[in-house]
Amino acid sequence: MSTTVDTQQLTAKDLATDQDVRWCPGCGDYSILKQMQSTLAEAGIKKEDTVFVSGIGCSSRFPYYMDTYGIHSIHGRATAIASGLKATRPELSVWVITGDGDALSIGGNHLIHSLRRNFDVNILLFNNEIYGLTKGQYSPTSPKGQVTKSTPMGSLDHPFNPLALAMGADATFIARSMDRDPKHMRAVLQAADGHKGTSLIEVYQNCNVFNDGAFEIFTDKGTKAQHTLFLEEGQPLIFGAENEFGIRLNGMKPEVVNVADVSAEDLWIHDSKDMGKAMLLTRMFDDPRKENGLPRPFGIFYQEDRYRYEEVLQEQIDHAVEVKGEGDLDKLIQGTSVWEVV
Amino acid sequence: MSTTVDTQQLTAKDLATDQDVRWCPGCGDYSILKQMQSTLAEAGIKKEDTVFVSGIGCSSRFPYYMDTYGIHSIHGRATAIASGLKATRPELSVWVITGDGDALSIGGNHLIHSLRRNFDVNILLFNNEIYGLTKGQYSPTSPKGQVTKSTPMGSLDHPFNPLALAMGADATFIARSMDRDPKHMRAVLQAADGHKGTSLIEVYQNCNVFNDGAFEIFTDKGTKAQHTLFLEEGQPLIFGAENEFGIRLNGMKPEVVNVADVSAEDLWIHDSKDMGKAMLLTRMFDDPRKENGLPRPFGIFYQEDRYRYEEVLQEQIDHAVEVKGEGDLDKLIQGTSVWEVV
Amino acid sequence: MSSVTEKKEDVIILFAGDSGDGMQLTGSLFTSTSALHGNDISTFPNFPAEIRAPQGTVAGVSGFKLRFASMDIFTPGDEVEVLVAMNAAALKANLDQLKVGGTIIANTDGFDKKNLRLAKYDEEANPLLDSSLDKYRVIEMDVTKMTRQALVDSGLGTKEIDRCKNMYVLGFLYWMYNRSLDSTQTFIQEKFAKKPEIRDANLKVLKAGYYFGDTNETFTTRYDVKSANLPAGRYRSIMGNQATALGLIVAAKKAGLDLFYGSYPITPASDILHELARHKNYGVKTFQAEDEIAAICASIGASYGGSLGVTASSGPGIALKGEAIGLAVMLEIPLLVINVQRGGPSTGLPTKTEQSDLMQAIHGRNGEAPVVVLAPHSPSDCFDTAIEAARISLEHMVPVMYLSDGFIANGSEPWRFPKAEEIEAIKPRFADAEKDLDDGVYYPYRRDEDLVRAWAVPGMKDLQHRVGGLEKDFETGNVSYDPENHECMVKVRRAKVEKIADHIPLQSIEQGEERGDLLILGWGSTYGAIRTAVRDLIAEGHQVSHAHVRYLSPFPKNLAEVMSNFRQVLIPEINDGQLVNLINAEFDQRAIPMNKIKGLPFTAREIGERAKEMLVK
């Protein structure tokens, strides 16, 4: 159902639907929904020109709560559906909502192919390192050894590094944010919306029922400063309660230094256009449980301006029309060699 | 059908079957088959302990021509089938034969998941940048603009960089070879066979019917030396007819230098254990048509020793037996709370 | 003080509350206690589709229906006698199931303004205050308050304290039905062994509830449900998915094989994976694949390697496996495909039950790709049917589809379990170079009198061969495009499946005479409802019988004959008419469909009434 409102000055509320939001109390999804609504309201989108496409999962319930057009499709296929939609309706703003299971397990193939094709679609990957909707099995992002319903003795799979995988698939926009940092998330959402091409945003999202605290070390006041690194274009990589630490590149190896001990230019300056550096950033993926590992980066890792699939597709059509002229049905039907029977 | 032979001193011939090889005359597949047969004969494998699993495609006919066990399965699923086989029969030597469509298009998801899980399986990816069996549509590795049956105006997709994708999926062994260099191919096959974990070998294979000469620049005597770079562990990256050129790393950027102009230590020394460097190597992927681009590397890009899925799976079982004792069926059936009706 | 004790034969309690209230646990604990008490039992959990639908709303109500009796019962029953309502929504959602004169145990704390509003009761209306519940006996207790009182000095926080509420209710019901607290106490001690304070809190509240009944003036009646006169033997209570898992483990052992279970989680099949993963010491290898296609393909790889390869899912996931099932048909290797059906089409009603995937099981693939299809009919029957399915698959080198559903999967009943030694061994037909080599040449697709080829697995010397999805030569198994050979192979693959009818039991009549006015023919989870309905119809003197089809493909040889002895045949199904479609396509006698497509099982009454309509005609 939809109710008419004047879309002049949208507020976050206008983007809500009449449906009860059915996530568990305390679920990280709420905050993401909120940030999305306010970001889009600010951006002053047209509701009728916006479409949310999701697969299946707790996260994939998202479209029901946005008063735009929306498809809550089948497990893993949201990116494929979005591709067909964007290919035929380039003017629409298309958002894909997916989870770590939906996008990386059953939907892995469609994800990597849409990244390389680079439709202008924004993909929000809710990573809670668990299958929430099916009540708690491990996912392709769960750390090895995780004890879940399906792995009472601990999971065996070496997990995916989602952003590294996306780099490998030649994504043109890669970012990471977290449910517990609304401001940062809004900024990333804005940037993704602005990027022309496929944007992949991994959001660390807490499933407080089946995997509570998976990202606590990055979100908890006490530990956040030590373990997170917020990327700022053109700025050195620094972190710590007083920004006392920085990252320096030693050949191919990032290492932590005391800002005090080094001169500014020794520090790694963030350049989201540098693919080599971006690849290394995605590899700053130490197990947080590990002693003095590297901090986990958040923000925009990489962005590149590459042609959009829907554009070149349209160009070919326009070109064909230019060369052969608007298709004429009778010409088409009769083909090249006709004979008359009298 | 199979015929008994004494497996003492196998020859390549012993590994051939009674089936006519049904590839087009001149197809690159012949050479790969030959190298495989002689490599395995040399390695002195046991035919009955070796299994070839393939999907669908010209390349996937391969198992019919190897007198070992074999499954010519369905399109894109060979890696998934091999996973179940290896998980239950760790002692077998399992080879997956696949094509650029089979592995990277329909089979993309199973490929990346088997790479991260790291079963001890060898994957041979016959890359001919075309769909051969279906008579010539472009594939996920075809360069943009390729004119094929399905793309009369040229393909639009930005192609995959298969080895970069494999790195993104945390593969533990990544290599590239070509049908036209038997010696190199045998060496790579041996190394892959030796690697404990999933080996991904991309083989440039010429489809002389639907995509003839796709790799000519790398295989043709006249141009090969200029455009190929053969990686040797611990050796500097050099190429050219007289090895007159070398690669130097300028920050994250590889650049071509005259060996004469630089001192040996300035050159990039190949270290297949260095993930950062390996990632950059996979990105030495310039369009050969491009003026003075970087040469295309061949050989072993990366290898890492990571636990094998089938091993830890077995360990869990052994551990469970240790702790709970061999399963007793009656205990299992009666469970924990029983009552008697008399 | 003394209290009257009244005997009862058959009681149905419905525990209903917010998904957070732990009603499922409360129900299952009461179940095992009653089972141990020797009652016959039947249960039906009914959860909301959301992990946690909004608290306090009707959508968020989670229910657990328990029926226990001193006589044989086959269903969770129709009319509820005691409704435990932890909040207003729970009452609203379930009142229609409560029989007139039934008892409502209401947690008054769950009927405050907020809860009444969330449950969408009209302004100011409160069922506990107005007269709307006059038809029933209402027992009010402020569970929250009393639980908190019981734990004032437990040192626990309110959140933890409130988590014990369900124990209070449970304790009270144990008192009301004269039950011993032992098994529940043991359970609590084990579960919270590591958290002594939680353990003690639960134990304390459990007893508090019990004593409340004992000491409280207001209720003076207690009920006693004697143990049922079930056939003598040793019993346990078991759930369907659990029984399926145990059956698979036993089948593999009985065949001398390892069990490989490749699966991708999906409701309501996931619990089989969870159960199997707990039994690794039986050599079970579980593999959570990246998707359903990988899951079945991995299982095919395992089967090819000589293990018992099993894969499971529910409707949408099975749809994805169609192509790979076709491959297994072509390879002619063992493979067990389990479908725990749920409401469809598409994502449909994931937590509701349905029998609507039968046609998919039979026809859901390209080409002529016949498979064997079996369906268990009750939670404990899952054990036997799983073993039977594995036996057929292994001994006949053919994929077998096993059609359970949400109702069976999550339901439980007492099970007079067998001794392992009583279960017959399974004998796969392995190849053997000694006898199968024909002057040095191996012909992998030669067949025995059952048209079954031998199973040659990697590692067997001199039997190397190649299999694949292309049509193969009748003898050599090599790829063949020969027209005659193709027709021959299509017929052979079907004949092989049909020949299995020689190895399965003839269709029997469950209940009633061999001939009569009406045969009620069922399959799968409709068993209990039909059985109960037919018992009553016969008691009323009708010439009605019940037959239940376990083997849906191939049918038992005598099925047509069994039907032919009845004037009419009624086929009740939780779908829009699928078995009836297969029957009418194959036999001349026309069966009549009876369909319910509400995500809920039939009640015995519904079937009984429909039957009577037909009988008056």
Next chain:
Amino acid sequence: MSSVTEKKEDVIILFAGDSGDGMQLTGSLFTSTSALHGNDISTFPNFPAEIRAPQGTVAGVSGFKLRFASMDIFTPGDEVEVLVAMNAAALKANLDQLKVGGTIIANTDGFDKKNLRLAKYDEEANPLLDSSLDKYRVIEMDVTKMTRQALVDSGLGTKEIDRCKNMYVLGFLYWMYNRSLDSTQTFIQEKFAKKPEIRDANLKVLKAGYYFGDTNETFTTRYDVKSANLPAGRYRSIMGNQATALGLIVAAKKAGLDLFYGSYPITPASDILHELARHKNYGVKTFQAEDEIAAICASIGASYGGSLGVTASSGPGIALKGEAIGLAVMLEIPLLVINVQRGGPSTGLPTKTEQSDLMQAIHGRNGEAPVVVLAPHSPSDCFDTAIEAARISLEHMVPVMYLSDGFIANGSEPWRFPKAEEIEAIKPRFADAEKDLDDGVYYPYRRDEDLVRAWAVPGMKDLQHRVGGLEKDFETGNVSYDPENHECMVKVRRAKVEKIADHIPLQSIEQGEERGDLLILGWGSTYGAIRTAVRDLIAEGHQVSHAHVRYLSPFPKNLAEVMSNFRQVLIPEINDGQLVNLINAEFDQRAIPMNKIKGLPFTAREIGERAKEMLVK
């Protein structure tokens, strides 16, 4: 010198050679020439499964059967009159199709030791030398030698020269059947415009072959096949996949929509993708997806966006689309799913024809998920049926399955094509805020009298709504777990499909009387064979009629009645009995199956003989 010219009504030529010999091209060139000559034509290409099976072997033989006649014909025919054998294998593979007294044109160069060995002729045996061909008229010519001679000073290499061999044979046949070289010459000029030397070589050899007939002493008879008296009008020759593609483009334009075609290549469906990709100037968007699931999902996305979304594959790929088809059923949006069937199960016989995916089309999904199923019956009929399928899908908001097969897809026939303006417009039922908003609220699942909901696509102001695969409320479309609502929606989705029967033509009798002894009921590509057989049976005085079902779900309302007017009903299918199964499940009258599962179409004779067996009874 003069040569006798003999009139003929009906000729069947089979061009056979190594896959390298260009027989497919030769055949299609002769086809267009004959078509232009005004003959009725019917063709049947038959290639090996391998891209290039081993040269010279029987497995490597590629054949093209062409029938052209001065009368109406409906099949490529049974007995071949002229067999062109470019090598020994070609002769061996096809001799059994040549009628006694038929002509063999043998390329002697293809009968050397090597070729005889590859064709597995016994040592020293050479059919051209021994007496094994005495029953036939053998014309030997050393095509290779003569081609090379013709091009000695062409400056081309032998490889290129030998590529012209087929032109020599073609030229000779043109002479033999009094054909003009014009259209072939034009073709060569266009094709090799950029390679003058190749162009000239081909032209030269073509003429050489022609003159060879003219000047050579040995053959003095020529044949003349007058133009058929086809109904007056303008004709072209068309292949099935091509006609399907054109139909889709026309349908989209007639609906005022863009066409989106999401597909993953697979034999024999790929040519539709190839054809569509050539017509981008008609606004056609083709998308080669990463797999079949992505292909259908992209098409669903396009449909949701307001385009005509179409996806196509063959059996194995359709199996993968089952889950997504279920989603489209649930969403109730337009979607066209094309299955160009091939030999199954599994990978089966990719290059052979079969009708074995009908059951999959009807039942191959989880849950109760009814779709519409249509099947074209001949190459040109693909055009009309594709438009009809699109019309139903767009006007009734329902997925439609379109079942073509390899025989239709690759076969060709003359087509009296319509004018674009004669084709009726398609009217999708788009939503409209003006009338569909109900005080400000939009109800996306409200339905009209045909139970069809309106199509609200993104961009339409104030009609924002959410759709999905979960069961939805009858009115609001919001997720609903209500039991009654689910049953209602399952019934409504089926009723919507059944109501389409009100909008399709009643089942007609193609040929013969309204009542009689035998009705031969067909669907799809069996049309030509049945039609021919029935024509002959009627001519012989039998009371036989032919009806052909285009609408397989829902059936035309009067189908049962049409059948009831015949004593017996025979259903010939290229499968193990699928339509017959549907008919017998639904109607009381029992139809009799006739099945051929050889990857080949029926011959008229096979059907005629079976019919006679039934008529004597």
